[in-house]
């Protein structure tokens with residue numbers, strides 16, 4: 063079965079969801095089905111509507127149109143508002159800020175939601191021990207939030223959220239307050255927890271590297287719309303819009319605006335590709351991966367003269383950024399490479415473009 067096809071095994075169904083704040087539309091016609099056990103990452107630039115979508119899933123915000131169902135049960139809709147409130151969705155929410163109770167110990171914080179849900183004492187104690195062990199914070203059980211580090215506080219917040227065994231976990235940029243090293247550690251930790259709990263997770267981030275490492279499924283949002291939804295590898299290999307193609311991937315791919323001139327597509331005066339690729343359009347955009355742009359002229363390959371901007375060594379090669387007018391182009395050089403900012407640099411396009419997009423952004427399939 064196609065893992066992306068809607069079906070009975072979907073833990074979350076989002077149908078034609080819209081959220082308006084007055085005249086402003088923050089979420090536009092979002093339609094996705096999330097299979098049970100997935101780790102869905104919502105990724106996109108600041109203000110694209112990720113948090114608003116997550117808050118609707120959490121029951122903190124009601125939709126203007128459309129509906130959300132958890133395991134076939136409608137929990138919110140444009141006509142009915144929030145049908146099942148935040149506490150009755152069997153969903154746990156982890157925020158960027160940890161919001162621990164300062165007057166309760168770590169164990170007390172974790173036990174709190176279980177007390178509220180009236181778990182019997184013995185079962186509660188057993189569960190607190192279990193999640194303390196799962197998060198590797200057993201030794202902190204009797205400390206107060208002020209006596210532990212930010213990273214440890216985030217672990218406690220996660221432990222508290224998973225303690226009541228929610229079937230859906232919702233994360234809103236939970237790692238953004240941590241330093242770079244801790245973020246990377248916590249990423250693998252969260253994936254381990256996801257596997258251990260089996261909960262379907264929805265995770266908001268603006269960091270595409272975080273998205274690509276953690277996700278089983280990714281939804282790329284832009285201006286409130288889902289530009290593309292699918293497995294990370296499919297979005298990387300087969301982007302359906304120019305936005306997805308340039309937002310995902312490290313180093314970023316290059317998008318060159320070209321126009322048709324008799325038999326070729328030209329950038330400025332340089333012929334880059336055959337006109338047949340444009341699907342009959344006059345203006346299109348060509349996608350070139352950084353590894354398909356060579357630093358230095360290659361005989362027989364179309365070549366542009368750029369101005370060197372910066373270089374960063376990566377895994378034995380150098381990622382070079384250069385400017386052609388206002389356009390930034392990223393290329394790869396073998397070994398170590400450096401130059402002075404503004405130095406002229408030949409860039410050769412050593413392969414045919416990876417994809418072609420209309421000037422308006424949609425993919426042109428050959």
Ligand SMILES: Nc1ncnc2c1ncn2[C@@H]1O[C@H](COP(=O)(O)OP(=O)(O)OP(=O)(O)O)[C@@H](O)[C@H]1O
Nearest residue numbers: 083086088106107108109110111112113114115268
């Ligand atoms: N309560 C509100 N009233 C009016 N506008 C809002 C409200 N909440 C969010 N918005 C607007 O909706 C848009 C989407 O906001 P949202 O917080 O969902 O974005 P985001 O993708 O999570 O951004 P970030 O990564 O910066 O947190 C923004 O333009 C924001 O200003």
